[in-house]
Amino acid sequence: MSAAPRSAVPEARPAPGAAPAPDLLDRDALVLLAGLHQRFESRRRRLLAARRERQAVFDAGGLPDFRADTRAIRDGDWRVAPLPRALLDRRVEITGPVDPKMVINALNSGANCYMADFEDSTAPTWDALLAGQRALREAVGGTLAFDADNGKSYRLKPEADRAVLIVRPRGWHLDEKHLLVEGVRISASLFDAGLFCLHNGAALAAKDRGPYLYLPKLQSMEEAALWNDVLTHIEQALGLPAECIKVTVLIETLPAVFEMDEILHALRDRVAGLNCGRWDYIFSYIKTFRAHRDRALPERGQVGMTQPFLKAYSELLVRTCHRRGAHAMGGMAAQIPVSGDPEANEAALARVRADKEREARAGHDGTWVAHPALVPLAKEIFDAVMHGPNQHDVVRDDAVADRDALIGPPPGTITRAGFEGNVEVCVRYLAAWLDGNGCVPIHWLMEDAATAEIARAQLWQWLHARDLGGDPACLDDGTLIDDRLFGQALLDLPSRLAAQGPIPGAGRVAEAIGMLGELTRSDTLEEFLTLSAYERLA
Structure with a gap:
């Protein structure tokens, strides 16, 4: 990136007490991040205020619904841009934090993709964030290695055998307190995405590997449009090819399920799919209806994906994505192998199997697992149903955009x-x-x-x-x-x-x-x- 005059952008610097990290936060990085803050922070703040205003309507008894002002988008005959070759087959994705050991194990896991998570799987201490950025930079460069205290060594497989890297930055609601722009905290989203793209964008673009991102916690098409403009700015600032940064959006808030077409449209030149972020979606349902006593959910263990409101959400996501030429990704299986108890382990695997079979039969193009040991099981299930790289031919015309079905509380x-x-x-x-x-x-x-x-x-x-x-x-x-x-x-x-x-x-x-x-x-x-x-x- 060409160095900009210091007067062209506000000053960015680590907060007092935060390690300076010159290997990551060099002058080019500080200029890029300060420029992102200068251009987009006020818009981010307005959108966060709009969230609060919308929630106040729900607290007063209002219900979420499909927007009247965007009906033309929902009814229109349009499709997203063609998907890059590296993202055509995503039948199994593994997710996890960004520490070096996890990065190596995930990339070596046999999964099609690895979502490196700065959001829900990472406690954002300054040390962890910097270590994660360094680990990803070394992974992209093929040099990442980790030696554990027990003497075990972890090394990357050859690049052709590694999962495709997709990075999840933190959501719009979060700040990064360790980096200040003229004394103001920068958006955590801008920090995570900007720094990753700065250090890896050219190398990944040269391999036709992105950069690729997972976008969390969106609530509206306007928030998606903000991401699109941010990523366009990053591409231009770094001299990357236009629309090389591809994204997948997590539909993990209740307001977002009513704007899936609109979110795809706002990102249509760079979006690769939507994902059923089921756990955050359940949380968002509770939060959205926090003042609606008649919509309180039963205990968490009873709120599974076969509950009508979650079934309606996942099937509508499949229909919406496939109509537009995008992937419809399934959700996370939270189970992990149970060591030392074969019976309990078999019961856990049976729950994973049932969940993944449901997703594959419903038309999803891939799914998530949290542990490398579950990759073969998930692949076996999707291989049995999905005979091509995806299931875009599964149109799900039986799934309808029914507001009441999407918000109906389950019994329990x-x-x-x-x-x-x-x-x-x-x-x-x-x-x-x-x-x-x-x-x-x-x-x-x-x-x-x-x-x-x-x-x-x-x-x-x-x-x-x-x-x-x-x-x-x-x-x-x-x-x-x-x-x-x-x-x-x-x-x-x-x-x-x-x-x-x-x-x-x-x-x-x-x-x-x-x-x-x-x-x-x-x-x-x-x-x-x-x-x-x-x-x-x-």
């Missing part, structure tokens, strides 16, 4: 185990996150920020049911869910956790319990758990 109950499980998952995940670990195995499920958010939002909604104008929430045995029950669950948790042996973030459990207590008892539901927790990270 709240068991004591489900209630206490929500408390445990929240505390254990938050403790690990505060300790720098954003992806945590808990009871043989890989929990990340999205699953912890479901548990946290449910606890808030159950505890505040009476305040929301409805009947109080109760367990299935009739026990009232109130502050007394919640407080006792918090009080009992340390001894329960001690009986399980060492856990990640054990030293921050007390802090996590205190935070969960404050967040759950608050009169308002915090938009994201990670917003307040972020201020406690180094």
Whole structure:
């Protein structure tokens, strides 16, 4: 990138106390990031304000719906740009954080693609973010290596045998406190995407490998259009080919499901597909309807993809994508192999198999797994159904854009185990996150920020049911869910956790319990758990 005059852009620099990292944040990087901030920050702020305004309508009793002003886009006969060769076959994608060991294992896993996650799987300490950017740069260059303390060495396979790299930057709602532009925090989205493209864009473009991104937490076509303009700016600033940066959008918010056509249209020259980000989608459903007592969900374990509102969402996504020539990607299987218990392991694999068979039969073009051991199983299932590189010929005309079907609450109950499980998952995940670990195995499920958010939002909604104008929430045995029950669950948790042996973030459990207590008892539901927790990270 050609150096711009210092007067052309505002000054960007690491915040006081943050390591300077000159190998990543050189002058070209600081100029690029400052320029992105200068051009797009005010627009980002307006769109975040629009989110709050929309939520206020929902809190007052309004319901999300398809937009009248964009009907022509939904009804129009248009398609997205042709997909690049590297993204034609995405039948299995593995996801995970960006530490060097995970990057190597994921790229070597046999999956078609690896989503390197700066969002829900990474606790964004400054050290972790810098280490992740370095790991990805070395992976793109083919030099990444990792030697564990136990003497085991990890090395990359030859490039032809590696998964295609797709990077998920953090969402529009997050700031990056460690880099300031004229004293103001930069957008975490701009930081993650800009820095990755700066250091890897030319090398990836030369290989016809992107750069490729996964875009999280979008709520509207306007937010998608902002991403399109940001990426165009990055391409021009770095001298990259136009539209070489391809994106896949996670449909993981309830408002976004009503704008899938519009989001594809806003990104039509660079979008490769949409993904069923199911866990964040469930969280968004709870958050959107936080003031609607009649739409409270049962406990998390009962909210599976066969529930009518989730089935309608995933099938409409398939129909929308295939109509436009884009991939319809399935969601995450959170199960991980159960070591030392063959029976439990077989039960976990059976749940994964059933989920992936449902996705393949529904017409999805690929799916996600969280563990390398699940890659062969997912491939076997999709290979049996998908005889070409994708299933774009599955049109799903039976899936209709029915608002009531998309927002209908499922039946179910709240068991004591489900209630206490929500408390445990929240505390254990938050403790690990505060300790720098954003992806945590808990009871043989890989929990990340999205699953912890479901548990946290449910606890808030159950505890505040009476305040929301409805009947109080109760367990299935009739026990009232109130502050007394919640407080006792918090009080009992340390001894329960001690009986399980060492856990990640054990030293921050007390802090996590205190935070969960404050967040759950608050009169308002915090938009994201990670917003307040972020201020406690180094």
